[in-house]
Amino acid sequence: MKFLHDDGLAPWLEALMAKRRVVAPVDEGGCLLFRPLDNPQNVVLDRSAAVSPKWVLLPQTEELFRYEKSVDPESGEPRVRQQVPSAPPETVVFGLHPCDMQGVDTLDQVFLNGRTRDPYYAARREATAFIALACGGPQDGACFCHWTGGGPAQAPGADVLLIRLGKGYAALPQTELGEALIGLASTVENDIDIEVQSTCTAAHEAMGTAPDIVDAEQRFRDAFDDTDFWEQAAGPCNGCGACTYVCPTCQCFDITEETAGNAGRRIRTWDSCMSAGFTLEASGHNPRPSNASRWRNRLGHKFSYHPENSGGLGCTGCGRCVRACPSCVDIRDLLTALMERS
Numbered sequence: 001m002k003f004l005h006d007d008g009l010a011p012w013l014e015a016l017m018a019k020r021r022v023v024a025p026v027d028e029g030g031c032l033l034f035r036p037l038d039n040p041q042n043v044v045l046d047r048s049a050a051v052s053p054k055w056v057l058l059p060q061t062e063e064l065f066r067y068e069k070s071v072d073p074e075s076g077e078p079r080v081r082q083q084v085p086s087a088p089p090e091t092v093v094f095g096l097h098p099c100d101m102q103g104v105d106t107l108d109q110v111f112l113n114g115r116t117r118d119p120y121y122a123a124r125r126e127a128t129a130f131i132a133l134a135c136g137g138p139q140d141g142a143c144f145c146h147w148t149g150g151g152p153a154q155a156p157g158a159d160v161l162l163i164r165l166g167k168g169y170a171a172l173p174q175t176e177l178g179e180a181l182i183g184l185a186s187t188v189e190n191d192i193d194i195e196v197q198s199t200c201t202a203a204h205e206a207m208g209t210a211p212d213i214v215d216a217e218q219r220f221r222d223a224f225d226d227t228d229f230w231e232q233a234a235g236p237c238n239g240c241g242a243c244t245y246v247c248p249t250c251q252c253f254d255i256t257e258e259t260a261g262n263a264g265r266r267i268r269t270w271d272s273c274m275s276a277g278f279t280l281e282a283s284g285h286n287p288r289p290s291n292a293s294r295w296r297n298r299l300g301h302k303f304s305y306h307p308e309n310s311g312g313l314g315c316t317g318c319g320r321c322v323r324a325c326p327s328c329v330d331i332r333d334l335l336t337a338l339m340e341r342s
Contacts, residue, residue, distance in 0.1 A: 001196065002187040005168040012185035013040035016092050019184070020129070023056055024094040025049045034093070045095050048139040052100045052248035052318065053093045057107060057124050061269045064120065064255070069262040088124045092181065094131045095162075099145045099318035101132045101155040103248025108157075109310040110251050120268075129177055132158035133169075136199070137206030142319030144332055146207040150316055153200035163196055170196045211336065213303070219338050220304040224296070229341060233334045234295035236327040241272035243298075243321035243331075249314050252278070273297055299334055 004012065016022050022037040027044050034053035037043065066083040111121035135143075135152035145151060155161050159178035162169040170192055173179040223229055244250045254271040257264055271278060274295075279288045288294050306314030315331070322330050 001190060001192050002171045002173075002182060002185075003165070003168055003190040003192060004162075004171050004185055004187050008168075008186045009043075010040040013037065013043065013094065015184040016094070016181065020090040020092045022092045022094055023053055025096075034096070037094075043095060045133060048097060048318075049100075050320070050323075051246050052103055052320070053096055054100075054103060054107070054248050056091060056093055056128060057104065057121055058111075058251065058253075058270075061267060062120065064266045064268055066265045067263065085120075088127045091124075091128045092131060093128060095133045096130060096158075097135055097139075097318075098132060098150055098152060098155040099143075099316040100248050101130060101158045102145070102148075102150045102316040103318070104130065105157050106249040106306070106310075106312065106314055106316070107251060109306075109312065113310070129181060130155075130158045131160040131162065131178075131181065134161060134163045134200070135203060136164060137203050140319070140323075142322040143207070143317065144210070144319060145317035146204070146210040147213060147332070147335075148313045148315050148317040152203040152207060163199055165192060165195055165199060172196075211339065213335060213339060216303040216335065216339065217307050219341065220300050223338060223341055224300075226341070227292070229337075230292040230296045231290075233299075233337055234290075234292045234329070237274075237291045237295060237325075237329050238327050239274055239276060239291050239294065240326065241274040242324040242326065243329075244272040244274055245270065246320040246324045248316055248318055248320070249302075273301070295334070299331070299338070302331075303335065303338075 013022060013024070017037060017040070023034050024037045024043045025032050025045065026035050026037070026042045028035070032044055032047055032049045033051060034049055034056070063085060065085070068081045070079055070081070071077070072079050107121070108125065111118040112125065132155035134155070137152055153163060156174070159173070159175045160181055161172045161174060163172065171182050171185065171187055173182050244252070252271045252273050253268050255266060255268050257266055276286070278294075280286045288297060302314040306312070322332070
């Protein structure tokens with residue numbers, strides 16, 4: 001099994017940067033964020049990023065196309081010239097945790113394997129490689145990946161999985177591309193299989209015992225019309241939507257037109273189902289007029305609608321919504337209350 005010493009990390013990143021754009025966690029004013037890397041020494045791997053690298057595949061704001069209207073000088077017929085975005089850069093997302101890799105799988109289910117394949121997402125996904133970093137256990141009290149079928153040391157879908165061992169990392173290729181990426185590093189062959197296995201086992205055991213949420217989909221259906229339950233569950237929520245913007249799996253978006261004279265562009269931007277205006281209709285009617293109704297939709301999407309449509313949970317247990325909520329709403333409390341509801 002290949003082993004990468006700590007002093008080989010920066011040279012590996014430099015080699016990756018020579019081949020592709022590298023996006024990695026860096027410290028910006030005390031906040032860890034995934035950013036395009038310009039200096040390998042800036043990478044921080046000892047704590048969780050505040051926001052997932054979802055934006056690499058689904059930018060917070062993206063231009064879908066530009067257009068310009070004119071009139072053919074000979075025929076007098078109107079014509080439209082359209083300009084589409086250039087191909088996305090080949091990218092390596094480095095140092096994302098297993099929960100964020102699980103988030104990529106969830107986005108794939110929606111944008112690649114749903115009823116309509118999203119060409120913009122597909123192009124970026126095709127151009128992106130992932131080098132994931134296993135966790136040694138929960139990063140803090142908010143982590144709950146083991147509730148949702150994940151784990152701190154499992155990242156299916158990643159091209160490479162790094163596991164911290166002493167003064168370096170075990171580097172496990174999981175795809176042919178991963179083999180090629182590891183080939184750019186100065187690794188050594190080590191007999192560390194047993195150590196890797198024991199480290200992964202210890203990481204999973206450190207997460208503790210997860211509650212049984214197998215019946216969450218049916219429990220949600222049973223509680224759908226229980227207004228009192230949802231009012232109580234969402235009581236502290238102020239509807240700010242922070243949970244949706246830090247979530248690695250939320251994919252709601254809005255599409256708008258910006259015009260100036262005969263030219264314009266169509267853009268897609270993230271939106272939040274926790275916003276009061278998200279479902280507001282032109283008539284003034286809002287089918288989800290309260291925080292309680294919006295929380296019901298959010299919890300239902302994660303644990304009922306998405307499983308029904310795609311076969312997997314829509315939550316990775318990353319805990320970011322717990323950390324970000326200014327009202328201290330904990331999705332685990334809502335889920336537990338749902339499972340315990342008689």
